[in-house]
Amino acid sequence: MTTAAIIVAAGRGTRAGGDLPKQWQDLAGQPVLVHSVRAFRGLVDQIVLVIHPEDIARAEGFGLPIVTGADTRAGSVRNALEWLDGRGVTKVLIHDGARPLVPEAVVTAVLGALDSAPGAAPALPVSDALWRGTAQVEGTAARDGLWRAQTPQGFHFESILAAHRAHPGGAADDVEVARWAGHAVTIVPGDEDNLKLTYPGDFTRAASILKGRKMEIRLGNGFDVHAFTEGNGVWLCGVHVPHGRALLGHSDADVGMHALTDAIYGALAEGDIGVHFPPSDPQWKGAASHIFLRHAMERVAARGYRVANCDVTLVCERPKIGPHQAAMRAALADIMGIEAERISVKATTSERLGFTGREEGIAALASCTLVPA
Numbered sequence: 001m002t003t004a005a006i007i008v009a010a011g012r013g014t015r016a017g018g019d020l021p022k023q024w025q026d027l028a029g030q031p032v033l034v035h036s037v038r039a040f041r042g043l044v045d046q047i048v049l050v051i052h053p054e055d056i057a058r059a060e061g062f063g064l065p066i067v068t069g070a071d072t073r074a075g076s077v078r079n080a081l082e083w084l085d086g087r088g089v090t091k092v093l094i095h096d097g098a099r100p101l102v103p104e105a106v107v108t109a110v111l112g113a114l115d116s117a118p119g120a121a122p123a124l125p126v127s128d129a130l131w132r133g134t135a136q137v138e139g140t141a142a143r144d145g146l147w148r149a150q151t152p153q154g155f156h157f158e159s160i161l162a163a164h165r166a167h168p169g170g171a172a173d174d175v176e177v178a179r180w181a182g183h184a185v186t187i188v189p190g191d192e193d194n195l196k197l198t199y200p201g202d203f204t205r206a207a208s209i210l211k212g213r214k215m216e217i218r219l220g221n222g223f224d225v226h227a228f229t230e231g232n233g234v235w236l237c238g239v240h241v242p243h244g245r246a247l248l249g250h251s252d253a254d255v256g257m258h259a260l261t262d263a264i265y266g267a268l269a270e271g272d273i274g275v276h277f278p279p280s281d282p283q284w285k286g287a288a289s290h291i292f293l294r295h296a297m298e299r300v301a302a303r304g305y306r307v308a309n310c311d312v313t314l315v316c317e318r319p320k321i322g323p324h325q326a327a328m329r330a331a332l333a334d335i336m337g338i339e340a341e342r343i344s345v346k347a348t349t350s351e352r353l354g355f356t357g358r359e360e361g362i363a364a365l366a367s368c369t370l371v372p373a
Contacts, residue, residue: 003111004046004089005152006080009033009059009097010069012052017200023097024058027203028210030373035100035210037062038373040152041304043107044093048083050076063301074171078164085161092160093152094174098197101209102152109188110154118183119155121175122190123147149173150190159183218305218370220267222259227361234319234362237312237345238290238331243319247362250279254289256312256345259364260332261289263310264296267370268303290335297336305370307336311344315356315363321347 013022023033033049040047050069051059059066067083069076077094084092091114095102106122113120126148130141153174160174163181171177175185193209195202231246237256247253262272270276273292277284300307312332314321321328325345333340350356356363 002088003044003091004084005040005044005093006048007095007097008050008076010050010052010076022197028207032100033097036097038304039102048080050080081161089157092157093154095152102194103191106191113186113188114154117186118159119178119185120188121153122150123187124190150194218267220263220368222262222366224255224258225363226253226255237328239324239327241319241324251287252289255362255364256314257289257293259366260312261292261296263366263368267368293335304373306373307338308369308371309342310368312366314347317349317359
């Protein structure tokens with residue numbers, strides 16, 4: 001079973017004001033669409049962006065499949081559904097790119113409802129009194145049984161694709177398309193935070209919600225040891241340091257980078273290097289450790305996080321680390337794609353105690369802090 005999320009972000013959003021379409025305007029330091037995409041990271045198997053032709057260059061940085069939008073929202077959704085056809089998708093969520101604050105609980109509720117229903121969508125019951133009129137109140141309307149629709153709206157893939165292919169057009173949303181085709185749609189609880197950015201004031205409200213949310217901070221630790229062997233230098237934190245011996249290992253034995261990589265995997269609760277790159281696999285024999293670290297950073301991005309800071313401590317009598325610390329920080333920054341100011345590399349001895357004190361090898365400890373991107 002494969003789940004996909006289509007994030008529709010091809011509109012122009014003129015009512016929101018500003019020089020850019022609303023999905024590209026700033027919200028808490030990042031474009032609105034960054035927040036919308038983050039909400040689905042780790043919850044579905046595939047994310048597809050539907051983008052206006054003029055915005056494709058902006059969207060390429062997401063590293064996600066991009067589908068060109070159509071003149072209507074329904075047409076944009078159909079373009080994405082057609083792109084997904086034949087790719088093994090069984091459930092699909094269709095979400096407005098201008099809803100950047102959809103909670104994880106809403107997404108999982110829609111997905112869960114699809115286990116027993118052909119369609120599901122979040123909504124909130126109407127609680128305010130309803131009037132009819134223009135400048136004056138001309139009448140009232142009953143609010144019983146009325147709901148405020150939200151997204152993501154979820155469906156069994158084949159049924160919603162067929163419904164969009166057959167629909168004559170003009171539907172307000174995908175629930176209308178599904179119901180037109182005769183499919184029942186289950187209502188799951190929506191959330192007041194899941195607002196759609198439409199007017200300038202909505203950005204102020206969204207920023208306030210983001211500020212009030214508890215930031216999830218993830219911490220990870222790593223530890224590694226490599227023994228000395230014959231050689232003429234050691235790799236430490238991406239830098240080749242001249243020395244009378246080398247470090248023994250299945251890869252290039254960069255003990256500092258290994259500890260840091262494990263700290264990142266640990267913060268994500270995704271095991272360690274051995275899980276992702278088994279030493280029993282001969283293709284990793286002699287491999288450069290930057291392969292492992294870059295993979296860990298790819299997982300950080302895929303999970304919607306970024307590195308706030310990391311700290312590596314090398315434990316050895318020799319070689320002396322001080323002259324190489326700046327180069328090590330620069331090398332790690334380049335590999336990780338972050339600023340060197342977020343990286344600390346330092347060293348200590350074990351006061352001639354233990355295997356490091358006897359100069360039998362080098363140990364490394366590392367810690368890493370991840371925060372939402």
